[in-house]
Amino acid sequence: MTESLTPELQALKDSLAAKGVKYALASFVDIHGMCKAKSVPLSHFGQMMEGSELFTGAALDGVPQDVSDEEVATYPDPNSATILPWNSEMVWFASDLHLQGKPFEACCRSILKRVLADAAAMGFIFNLGIETEFFILKDENGKAVPVSDRDTLAKPCYDLQGLLDNYTWVTEIVEAMNSLGWDVYSFDHEDGNGQFETDFMYCDALKMADRFTFFRLMVKEIARKHGFFATFMPKPFANRTGSGAHYNMSLADMNTGENLFYDAEDPRGCKLSKLGYQFIAGILRHAPAICATIAPTVNSYKRLVARGSMSGFTWAPVYVCYGNNNRTNMLRIPLAGGRVECRAADISSNLYLGAAMILAAGLEGIREDLDPGDPHTENMYNYSLEQLADMGIRFLPRNLGEAITAFASDPFSEKVMGSLMYKTYIDFKSQEWEEYHTHVSDWEIQRYLKFF
Secondary structure, X not given: OOOOOOHHXXXXXXXXXXXXXXXXXXXXXXXXXXXXXXXXXXXXXXXXXXXXXXXXXXXXXXXXXXXXXXXXXXXXXXHHXXXXXXXXEEEEEXXXXXXXXXXXXXXXXXXXXXXXXXXXXXXXXEEEEEEEEEEEEEEEOOEEEEOOOOOOOOOOOOOHHHHHHOHHHHHHHHHHHHHOOXXXXXEEEOOOOOEEEEEEOOEEHHHHHHHHHHHHHXXXXXXXXXXXXXXXXXXXXXXXXXOEOOEEEEEEEOOOOOEOOEOOOOOOOOOEOHHHHHHHHHHHHOHHHHHHHHOOOOOHHHHOOOEEEOOEEOOOOOEOOEEOOOOOOOEEOOOOOOOEEEOOOEOOOOHHHHHHHHHHHHHHHHHOOOOOOOOEOOOHHHOOHHHHHHHOOOEOOOOHHHHHHHHHHOHHHHHHHOHHHHHHHHHHHHHHHHHHHHOOOHHHHHHHOOOO
C-alpha cells in the first residue's frame, strides 16, 4: 500500500532513506525520563507519524493507566529526527502521547510544551543549556571501578592524564554529539574518579529536553560498545562528588531573539536584568517543590550535601538562595551575566518535568513582579544553622520524603503537572521513598547487628 504523505514528511522520508535509514523509532519517556519505543520499518513511516504505534501505559513506570484503559499512541515530532550515530540504519523521534485522539494529560513532553506555550504567550522563548555529568566505569571482580587504573587522584578534577586514558570513548561521544549538530565546546574529567562532563550549545528548552533524553541513551550505548557502562546515578560513590545536570537558563524575545536576562548596568553587579531577578524569585518561592523533579531519586539527596567528597566540598547546593558567580548557592549567576544556573538539578532528572516546573515558577515570578533580595557572594557552607535562620534562608529538602511532601503541599505543582501526573508523581515517588525507608541496609547491619 502506498502511503499518502504531506510534502514535508515525504521529503523527510526520502532524506532518511537516502542516508540508509531502514527503521524509525517512535519514542517517548516514562516518569524517569527513560526512552521507550517501538521500531517501525521506514516503509510504514507515514502511519507511524499519524499515531499508529500504541503502548499499554500500565506496563510502564509512572504512565498513569489501568490495565483496562485504552492504549496511548505516539505522535512523533518530525523536527526531532535523530539518526543513531552508533547505528545509522535507525532514526529516533521524540513523541507526544495521545489518548483517544487527544493529547494525553500526563505525557511528560506535553507538560513541558504547555508551560512553553505560557511563556510564548508572554513573548518569551525559554533557552536552556545542560552541563551533563556522568560516570563511565567497568566491572572488575564484581566491583565498579574507573576505566583507567591511573584514575586514582584524591582531586581528579580536570585531570589531563585521566582524560587522555579515556580518549577513545570520550571523543567518540563528543564526535557523535557534534555529528548531530549539538556543538560541543568543552569536555573534561570531573571531580570524581571515572567522572566526566560534556558541555554543548544551549537551545530552546523542548529541543534540549529531547537532546538530553537521547544523550543518556547514546552515552550508555557507546560505553557498552567499548565494554564499559555509563551511570547517571547522581551519587554512586559516597566519598566522591555527584553528577549534576546544571540548568543554564535565559529568556529571549520571541521576535528578536534578544537575551532578556542581560543588563550590563545591573546595580547589583551581576549583569542580570530585572526580568532575570523576577525569574529567580519565582524559582526560590517554589524551590522545595521543584526539587522533587530536578533531584528525583532517593540517591539524589546524597549529592545535595555540603561535604562528603575526597576533594573537600561537594560543590552541590544545600540552601534555597541565589548569588553571583558563587557555586554554593542553589541559583548562580555566572560571571558574564545574562543567564541563571540552577545547581540543584542532577543527571537522573526527567528534563521535561524539571524544566516545566522551573520555567513555570520563573514565569510566576515575572507575572507577580517578585524580587529575590540581594545576591549572596559569600561561601554559604560556612554559616551556622542559627545564622541561616536569622537570614530567613531555608534548606533544600534533605531527602526524597521531604521533597515529595513539599511537592504535594504546594498547589503550584498540580497547576504545572495537571491533576493526573501530580497524583501519579506523588504516589510513585512516595512508594520509592517508603521502600527505601523500610530497607535494612548494609550500614545498619554492620553498625547494629552485633552491637545490641
